[in-house]
Amino acid sequence: MPDSSVHAQGKPGAADQAHAGAAPYLLHHFNSVEQQADTSSFAMWLFLLTEVMFFGGLFVVYLIYRNWYYPAFVAGSRQLSVLWGGINSVLLITSSFTMTLAVWNARMRRQGGLVLCLALTFVLGLVFLGIKGGEYKEKFDKHHIPGEHYSLQSFLDPDSDPVAAGTAPLPLDEARHTELFFSLYFAMTGMHALHMIVGMGLMAFILFRARAGAYTAGHTAFVEYFGLYWHFVDIIWIFLFPLLYLINRH
């Protein structure tokens, strides 16, 4: 190792001296806490924008196929429960609200409030996933999972299915396209649920650290950027709910 680097490690550098007296969480390559906050928030937003493009691709596929096979998409959508979808919307919006309160509590340095709000957000997310699991189970029981065992019965003979009773039967070629609707349903809600599961793993970590007082001493960045992620997941659901559950309900 050259001598110069030994000296550089041994002595405090110019940057370290400039940071004397600054917040302990200010990293050496930033000039100020403000610059650090702006840089990291920009990075978080850029990440979320790549996520917009990721889900955006799925929405475009949905748009084209919905136009193409509209009767099949209407029949597929009627198989979903507006009640459970609506309850899940309320749950997720409420969890987004408790998340904003968690960030507020962190900024106000209220540890108890932060832990409570994070715990509420976590529980609401868990209930959302539980309901989603119940909905998936129902689709599994009715053989509406795309693949080898997919059943067209609800669409060819609607009166055999209480949910579809009274609607007009679809011709075979159109009924086959309901499988496409369910493929998109599982891809989109499954990807959304996966984002929630990842989010809840992070939230458990944040909750654990918050109990030790990590985010109520002035450095709230981690909670804030996690909040951005959680709200983004909420926004995706805000679009998924009407597009999947509410096609032509009248």
Place this chain on the structure above:
Amino acid sequence: MSEGYGQAEEIVSPWVYAAVYLALLAGVGLTIAASYLKLGILNPILVLTIAFAQATLVALYSMHLKWSTKLNMLSVGACIFIYLFLIAMVLLDYISRAWGSW
């Protein structure tokens, strides 16, 4: 030192969040109600308009974009523009292709 940087320390009153929360819940109710109306092509337009309004509220207030840096706002605007542009290009192909003629 903070000149040119955003207002990262802006603290918003919880009442603002509560108002946004109520507006979002109202949006869910309106979306469900709208889907039971017989409006034809206006149905998806109406529910998507409500969804965009809800998403805007979440981005501006819950995600603090309203108090964020101009760089962040510009990035979000650019992303939405590029996304809509890409959809338009896909749809151009979709509506101009002679489907079934080959």
